[in-house]
Amino acid sequence: MRREPRQQHVEPRVLSRGRRRTRPVWTTGLVVGAVTAGLLGGISPATAKPAPDDLRKTLSLPSPPGGDDVRVLVFHASATEESPVVDAGIEAIETIGRTGPVATRFTIEATDDASVFTKPRLGRFNAVVFLTGGGDVLDADQEAGLEAYVEAGGGFLGLYDAARTEPYSDWFGGLIGARPAKTNPTAVQRAVVEVGDRRHPATKSLPLEWKRPDKWLNWETNPSGTVHTVARVRESSYRPGTGANGADHPVSWCRDYDGGRSFYTAMGGTADSYQETDFRAHLRGALHWTTRLVRADCRAAIDAHYTAERLTRPNQPGRNDQIGEPHGLVTAKDGRVFYIGRGGADSSRPVVTDWNDPEIGKGQGEIHIWDPKTHQVSLAGSLTVFGNKGGGDELVKNEEGLLGIELDPRFEDNGWVYLHYTPHARIDRNTRTAQRYVSRFTLNHATGKLDLSSEKVLLTWPVQIHSCCHAGGGMAWDSKDNLYIATGDNNSSQFSGGYSGNNPEPHYKGLSFADARRTAGNTNNLNGKILRIHPEQDGTYTLPEGNLFTGEETAEGGGKTRGEIYVMGVRNPARIAVDPATDTLYAGWVGPDAGAPSTTWGPAKYDTFAAITQAGNHGWPYCMGNKQPYRDRNLPDPAKPLGWYDCDAPKNESPHNDGLVNLPPVTGNTIWYSPQGGAPDFPRDANGVPSYRQEEGTYLLPWLKGGGQATMNGPVYRFDESSTSTVKWPSYWDGKWFVGDFYDQDQPRHAVLTDPKTVGKGGLPVHAENLKKIIPVGADGIRNLMDWKFGPDGALYLLDYGRGFFTSDAKSALWRVTYKGGPATPAAEDVVRKETVR
Incomplete structure (x- = not known):
């Protein structure tokens, strides 16, 4: 059940191309109070937000643009003030966008103002990146705007704590693909990431066994088979703690979702991650796919796309006529x-x-x-x-x-x-x-x-x-x-x-x-x-x-x-x-x-x-x-x-x-x-x-x-x-x-x-x-x-x-x-x- 839309006591800001201002402080009392009000309000998603089709008409939301004008919106609401992770993430994404071959470059804008999701200008962006700190950051209209954007063909990239964002939204949970377990390791640990997808642009250049430090999330429900997993973390290489997922522990995945494209990685929980060459390569490939700069297969590892068919019938009595x-x-x-x-x-x-x-x-x-x-x-x-x-x-x-x-x-x-x-x-x-x-x-x-x-x-x-x-x-x-x-x-x-x-x-x-x-x-x-x-x-x-x-x-x-x-x-x-x-x-x-x-x-x-x-x-x-x-x-x-x-x-x-x-x-x-x-x-x-x-x-x-x-x-x-x-x-x-x-x-x-x-x-x-x-x-x-x-x-x-x-x-x-x-x-x-x- 979603909470009621709340008033955000912040000045709307759009930060252009990674140049950031001081972000407002979200106090614990404010967040807890808002969530509590939502639970008590008893407003269901069906009554709390307008239909995406209606919102698309209201906003005149087009499909994301093409040509030379490729843009990425980095949304970082609910992170702590002057978060080093957000700073590092925005800087890394901006660098990715302005380097490399001209054919894959893009510009970025960064904001913590959720009202962007109810404005026609959202249609200017090829992809939206959630560099959020978790929690309920969108009201009903804003979530409907994001949903309409994705249905119109927009791309989405979620990083680390984005999996904790919008915890009451089934649609956003589907967009992410999985939710973290209630308990997770908080220490930075070095682990081995097994890179199973050798074709996707986000992983094809990475080592087969990628050794790197991060904070490793466990999952309430293992998403393997419902998403296209491109990389897994090897639990035997670190201490996964309570809620470990076992030998199959997805860490990065993607899928075509509700008309658009969604990529999520549970890596990037530290500021240092965004300085790593290989992690930037991982982000670059994810961004290129979500922005529609390149094509990639995000369906191959989804179970529902395969059909098993029995070709032979049982033998007739006393005969091996079939087998x-x-x-x-x-x-x-x-x-x-x-x-x-x-x-x-x-x-x-x-x-x-x-x-x-x-x-x-x-x-x-x-x-x-x-x-x-x-x-x-x-x-x-x-x-x-x-x-x-x-x-x-x-x-x-x-x-x-x-x-x-x-x-x-x-x-x-x-x-x-x-x-x-x-x-x-x-x-x-x-x-x-x-x-x-x-x-x-x-x-x-x-x-x-x-x-x-x-x-x-x-x-x-x-x-x-x-x-x-x-x-x-x-x-x-x-x-x-x-x-x-x-x-x-x-x-x-x-x-x-x-x-x-x-x-x-x-x-x-x-x-x-x-x-x-x-x-x-x-x-x-x-x-x-x-x-x-x-x-x-x-x-x-x-x-x-x-x-x-x-x-x-x-x-x-x-x-x-x-x-x-x-x-x-x-x-x-x-x-x-x-x-x-x-x-x-x-x-x-x-x-x-x-x-x-x-x-x-x-x-x-x-x-x-x-x-x-x-x-x-x-x-x-x-x-x-x-x-x-x-x-x-x-x-x-x-x-x-x-x-x-x-x-x-x-x-x-x-x-x-x-x-x-x-x-x-x-x-x-x-x-x-x-x-x-x-x-x-x-x-x-x-x-x-x-x-x-x-x-x-x-x-x-x-x-x-x-x-x-x-x-x-x-x-x-x-x-x-x-x-x-x-x-x-x-x-x-x-x-x-x-x-x-x-x-x-x-x-x-x-x-x-x-x-x-x-x-x-x-x-x-x-x-x-x-x-x-x-x-x-x-x-x-x-x-x-x-x-x-x-x-x-x-x-x-x-x-x-x-x-x-x-x-x-x-x-x-x-x-x-x-x-x-x-x-x-x-x-x-x-x-x-x-x-x-x-």
Whole structure:
């Protein structure tokens, strides 16, 4: 409820171009008395102010002017007498206006006289800056004048305490975007500002991690998703006090509001702020947008501008006519989406688990196509695979099957489709082993069917199938037409207490199934790796330079290497992606099962994401996270802990190792998370071994948490300026890496930014943005994320696995998330100086 209009006992003044006079003193008694009178008066906004349309007619208020006459009004009512902050703010804004390129210059006037908002001269200004000290500074008519000004296309910039101004006005609260919490830190503290918007003129020139002192406000309600946040403050870098907002703490934002443009920054609470070069750059960009000197996108991070649409229907009973057991997708240049089913069937089909039965584990790995022209689904083909054993314990269930799909870089011409799968025809029931294939097939463009007789087998290697799990499966291309193939460690999750999968004892007919040193940690084994090959026209492949090994390395005792290995030491990399702009490889893999760290055995389960810029060893089963070691174990008593692994010089001393003993040093990973939080770290002793005491843990990525967790790596988005698509995601997301989890509770579903200086070297992400309201979660949303990629139309395509394991169900679906926020604002024809349109 607004208070009644009060008489202002001040002489009206307009201060031209920053030259200021002494301001009147507002006493505490006057302000409190006025507010109290307003509360007692009981006048609602509807009765206290005239309609903006009526006021606009009364004032003959035009849209803000253009051409050379660009003006900014700085309003500073309710600040204390001779406030250093106001003085510094006016001086900074005046300097910004008269410096820089002529095309972006403007003049300013400053005043603390609120009657300016009821006078026709308000229409002379392109933008209004509130450099106010808080409180109720506008009467009903004046607020109506400001509202009419904004509706007419005016710009607004609020600085720091402006968020406390007009506390009884819902409209002004919407203009600002958020209100401060009742309690806030009052001391000046140095903190890290994460600059997530790399395109907006207010932030594009700022450091990714901007370290600066200020007084940091907390918010009653977090505005993220209702405003376009351009920067956030990292609460772990200072003491946020009572009312802290957590990992997502917006500090600067903007949006198109009620016909005009609004930008607010909670920075600028000290006079010294306005002397900072970077803070002035921040203000300059904000002023250029609010005055209509430049265009900018202030819609991209607002949740309501995205639409999630389910593209497939539930399968007909007993049929996988729409979708199989979702396991991966890829998009063609013509917009078709190819997606695969691993091999599980609906509950009407029998699951054979008896090893004496030749049909054991037999399933159909299906390739479906969704056509954007018809919005219909067709079945392109299916492969008979091993991998339909259903659920159960480690010695029953299985994750083999149709695991990955990629289209040839020249698919439109040659129709070549690459599939990563486990053919049922190649299993050995006696030894309980199988062969994994990467094969090339040809799709008939006319019929939309896969020619199974066209198969060219590029690569094959053995896998054990006595025990579950970790098949991997993802594939991706780089710009040089090298094909990356992700393989799991082919190792049981049990038998190690949920810590390092390094138990050499369990085996079937001599083949170990619980020792990942046989696979992921073995330089002579293709499991637990990311392979890199160059497919040739004749169905063979060559090895590109720069892989981890050449295949020619040997050591005393016969240990050797495989030249296909690009990355070793990964556990279950189901999804990988290559950034087409940089050729950086992005991968994620699931960790072991331990729910807490152990001072005996090492870290808890860490699910991992890594940005990979060169061949390397990423640690499993020796080290995880930021080079945190596990304890070694060996025969004759694997229950007895031995020494800690040396992450800088790991050795593979497993009895099942047929590769090199001395391994490449471990490379730290980019993101890791556990049930306790994101990026756990611990104090280390003189030998570099972490304490692993849970109470001593710190969490370097507070936006992350696990529990039931299974990483689902996503793409890096690249904005296509030339695309005419009306659904493409905006340029705001360009260069951001999408990381997610199969589950949808506290686990990640974020877009992150990495620092180019540290990416690939174990550097942490510098910024993360939650996507859970853009990509809906929950029972009727995308609850079990299985894969996600951007299509050529710039929309995001996603697979929801469904609500069961090793099957497809009514929730298994292909989804699409599109953007409808529109172009940057103001409209190109409304930019006041045409040569500055961007």
